[in-house]
Amino acid sequence: MTKHGYEGLLIVIEGTDGSGKSTQLELLKKYIQAQSYGVMVSEWKTSRLIAGVIDDAKDRNLLNATTYSLLYAADFADRLENQIIPALKSGFIVLLDRYYYTALARDVVRGQDIEWVKNLYDYAPEPDLVFYLDMPVDVLLKRIIGTTGLDFYESGRDVGFSTDFYKSFEIYQKKCLEQYNNMKSEYNFKSIDGTLPIKEIHNVMSEEVQKILDSGILY
Amino acid sequence: MSKLTEKHNYKGTLVCVEGIDGSGKSTQLALLRDWLKSTGQDVIFTEWNSSELISQTTKLAKKKNMLSPRTFSLLHAVDFADRLKQVIDPALKAGFIVLADRYAYTAFARDVARGVDPQWVRNVYNFAIKPDLAIYFDINPKDSMERICANRAPKFYEAGMDLKLSNDPYESYMIFQGRVINEYQKMVDEFGLIKLDAMDSIHSKQVAIRKMLKDVLNSKGVKLQEKQ
Numbered sequence: 051m052t053k054h055g056y057e058g059l060l061i062v063i064e065g066t067d068g069s070g071k072s073t074q075l076e077l078l079k080k081y082i083q084a085q086s087y088g089v090m091v092s093e094w095k096t097s098r099l100i101a102g103v104i105d106d107a108k109d110r111n112l113l114n115a116t117t118y119s120l121l122y123a124a125d126f127a128d129r130l131e132n133q134i135i136p137a138l139k140s141g142f143i144v145l146l147d148r149y150y151y152t153a154l155a156r157d158v159v160r161g162q163d164i165e166w167v168k169n170l171y172d173y174a175p176e177p178d179l180v181f182y183l184d185m186p187v188d189v190l191l192k193r194i195i196g197t198t199g200l201d202f203y204e205s206g207r208d209v210g211f212s213t214d215f216y217k218s219f220e221i222y223q224k225k226c227l228e229q230y231n232n233m234k235s236e237y238n239f240k241s242i243d244g245t246l247p248i249k250e251i252h253n254v255m256s257e258e259v260q261k262i263l264d265s266g267i268l269y
Numbered sequence: 270m271s272k273l274t275e276k277h278n279y280k281g282t283l284v285c286v287e288g289i290d291g292s293g294k295s296t297q298l299a300l301l302r303d304w305l306k307s308t309g310q311d312v313i314f315t316e317w318n319s320s321e322l323i324s325q326t327t328k329l330a331k332k333k334n335m336l337s338p339r340t341f342s343l344l345h346a347v348d349f350a351d352r353l354k355q356v357i358d359p360a361l362k363a364g365f366i367v368l369a370d371r372y373a374y375t376a377f378a379r380d381v382a383r384g385v386d387p388q389w390v391r392n393v394y395n396f397a398i399k400p401d402l403a404i405y406f407d408i409n410p411k412d413s414m415e416r417i418c419a420n421r422a423p424k425f426y427e428a429g430m431d432l433k434l435s436n437d438p439y440e441s442y443m444i445f446q447g448r449v450i451n452e453y454q455k456m457v458d459e460f461g462l463i464k465l466d467a468m469d470s471i472h473s474k475q476v477a478i479r480k481m482l483k484d485v486l487n488s489k490g491v492k493l494q495e496k497q
Contacts, residue, residue: 099329099335100340112351114354116350117322120346120347121343124347128337131340132335132337166396169389173339173386
């Protein structure tokens with residue numbers, strides 16, 4: 051029996067920005083598809099209607115901590131009810147780039163009460179597997195600076211930790227990592243060292259997934 | 270712990286009106302606003318689903334009927350949180366009388382009537398400030414329908430057509446608004462809403478409301494400069 055009771059499987063990859071989630075998701079998707087299973091991928095903040103509002107509000111700096119939390123929760127509710135649950139019901143393997151653990155980490159760092167945030171997401175189905183890409187903060191910082199650069203919200207500049215961009219980014223990401231660390235055992239994360247080579251991480255993930263597939267749960 | 274059950278310590282005063290469509294709340298609030306302004310009070314008015322951040326999106330989504338009750342509930346909460354932080358909270362700190370046409374109770378009534386868990390939605394709104402005066406205009410669905418649908422059919426959402434209770438919008442309106450009223454009734458005790466009969470005359474309701482508000486303001490040491 052799956053953990054949520056639906057026919058399909060729910061597999062999540064969590065981790066901060068720059069931890070390699072999307073690369074691994076793509077590899078895992080191919081791995082599963084090669085075995086003739088139906089796969090659906092859904093990424094954080096991609097609901098048709100609400101994602102645009104979030105981006106626009108961020109651009110115009112309109113968000114406070116509460117509206118930030120609630121908008122992301124609305125985006126999640128829309129994707130969950132319109133995409134994820136229907137796919138699970140029809141037996142798909144759903145691969146998610148981030149789940150509500152992302153909201154728990156980010157919202158709590160923004161000062162929200164953790165119980166309040168948990169309530170927002172308390173109806174979400176429990177995943178069958180949660181992979182967490184664990185990254186030390188210094189490696190993470192270099193990776194992000196070297197690729198996408200410092201984003202305003204991803205540096206927590208809206209929270210006002212520091213007027214120095216680098217400093218603010220460092221504090222924000224450290225606090226997010228702390229939150230993720232707190233969640234590891236509570237939510238049964240399979241924590242993987244994110245500094246390992248891409249191939250090695252993929253091997254760990256595909257082995258875990260294969261175990262579930264071999265159990266015959268999807269037949 | 271919810272702020273909705275704790276008395277606030279702001280200098281200002283928060284008044285809200287609640288009730289289904291056609292219960293006369295907006296008329297009463299407009300009369301109250303004009304009167305308060307005439308007495309020299311600083312008054313500010315805010316209404317449900319009107320924030321710059323999200324109200325247009327919510328209206329668009331309604332038109333297309335594309336979102337679930339839970340998502341709608343969260344979008345209305347975004348609207349409310351935005352107005353609370355941008356308008357209501359600063360105005361209360363500055364000592365204004367804030368008049369709110371609908372408040373968190375509207376979400377508790379409508380969202381629960383749409384099947385959202387009552388405790389869940391109460392937790393979502395637990396940052397809402399408790400009003401000094403919350404008035405509920407009680408009307409039955411039939412009278413409300415006669416008032417608002419005198420020359421048009423009930424609209425999709427006000428009739429709760431998204432719930433597929435009936436294919437007939439009039440019948441659906443009666444069932445759905447009956448559920449909403451049922452939720453309001455429960456809140457009279459739960460949150461101390463003050464119930465007024467919507468079928469009383471405009472004048473008698475306004476007299477009652479002014480009296481209640483004067484008492485609230487007196488208890489806060491605010492004196493109104495009434496013209497004789």
